[in-house]
Amino acid sequence: MKIIKLNAIDSTNTFLKQLAADELVENFAIVVAESQTNGKGQRGSDWVVESGKNLTFSVLYRNNTNYLKSLFTLNCIVAISIVEALQSESKLIFQIKWPNDILAENKKIGGILIENSIKNQEEVQSIIGIGINVNQTQFEHLPQAASLALLENTIFDKMILLEKITNQLKFNLERLGRVGEDFYWNLYHQKLFKKDVVSTFENTMGNRFVGKIIRVSKEGKLEVLLDDDMQTSFDIKEIKMLY
Known part of the structure; x- marks a missing residue:
């Protein structure tokens, strides 16, 4: 190389x-x-x-x-x-x-x-x-x-x-x-950090919510199970995970 x-x-x-x-x-x-x-x-x-x-x-x-x-x-x-x-x-x-x-x-x-x-x-x-x-x-x-x-x-x-x-x-x-x-x-x-662990997220409006990371899709979206048992996909610019 x-x-x-x-x-x-x-x-x-x-x-x-x-x-x-x-x-x-x-x-x-x-x-x-x-x-x-x-x-x-x-x-x-x-x-x-x-x-x-x-x-x-x-x-x-x-x-x-x-x-x-x-x-x-x-x-x-x-x-x-x-x-x-x-x-x-x-x-x-x-x-x-x-x-x-x-x-x-x-x-x-x-x-x-x-x-x-x-x-x-x-x-x-x-x-x-x-x-x-x-x-x-x-x-x-x-x-x-x-x-x-x-x-x-x-x-x-x-x-x-x-x-x-x-x-x-x-x-x-x-x-x-x-x-x-x-x-x-x-x-x-x-190796995915916080997979299957309840975590805190923040959306583009500054609102925080909790959810559990299920997987990352082939399109690179984060699939999260929310506290109402609804599974939602988020793009890179839509949310960030808080430590």
């Missing part, structure tokens, strides 16, 4: 997307930056990291639509790959918080932002942005955030983690055609 290392960049996703538009970039090419000045998280939020302490990188993946019927399956595979890679280097308990946060010991240590563009009937180009809090120890005004170093009380080698994550991601994507999407959906639900 080709790795492009940068010191500082506005966004690795933006850089890789522009690079792929300007020239032919090999599949699984990686752009990693020591510092991101305009990194983005889900719902348009900023992803701010301390320079040199964390992993911020993007991976180019050209999807064969014969294998990948649901685009959210890619989110599942990316999240699972991160968790599997981190488990090989850490004893912490990792989970996936819908739609695409990575948790360790119930604290947010990472996130995923995937940008898809349709190239033709058989191919979708995806820019997979990944941020992992590795060695940062200060998270001002972010009570739910943490890092591997903070939780394990040890310093991690970022490049080893990068290699582990990208190799695991490549492995899982390459065997997708053999094992099928359902294989990864089952793994995803095994």
Whole structure:
């Protein structure tokens, strides 16, 4: 896999997307930056990291639509790959918080932002942005955030983690055609944070309610059993889960 290392960049996703538009970039090419000045998280939020302490990188993946019927399956595979890679280097308990946060010991240590563009009937180009809090120890005004170093009380080698994550991601994507999407959906639900647990949610109006997460649909919607026994699906922008 080709790795492009940068010191500082506005966004690795933006850089890789522009690079792929300007020239032919090999599949699984990686752009990693020591510092991101305009990194983005889900719902348009900023992803701010301390320079040199964390992993911020993007991976180019050209999807064969014969294998990948649901685009959210890619989110599942990316999240699972991160968790599997981190488990090989850490004893912490990792989970996936819908739609695409990575948790360790119930604290947010990472996130995923995937940008898809349709190239033709058989191919979708995806820019997979990944941020992992590795060695940062200060998270001002972010009570739910943490890092591997903070939780394990040890310093991690970022490049080893990068290699582990990208190799695991490549492995899982390459065997997708053999094992099928359902294989990864089952793994995803095994690691889904608060699955089958009564939790508190907040809608776009600021109203709070309780419900139990049943599953995530193939369209990426969260299916919740409400307290009146009615099952409802919510899109990413419709609700957020409160810790």
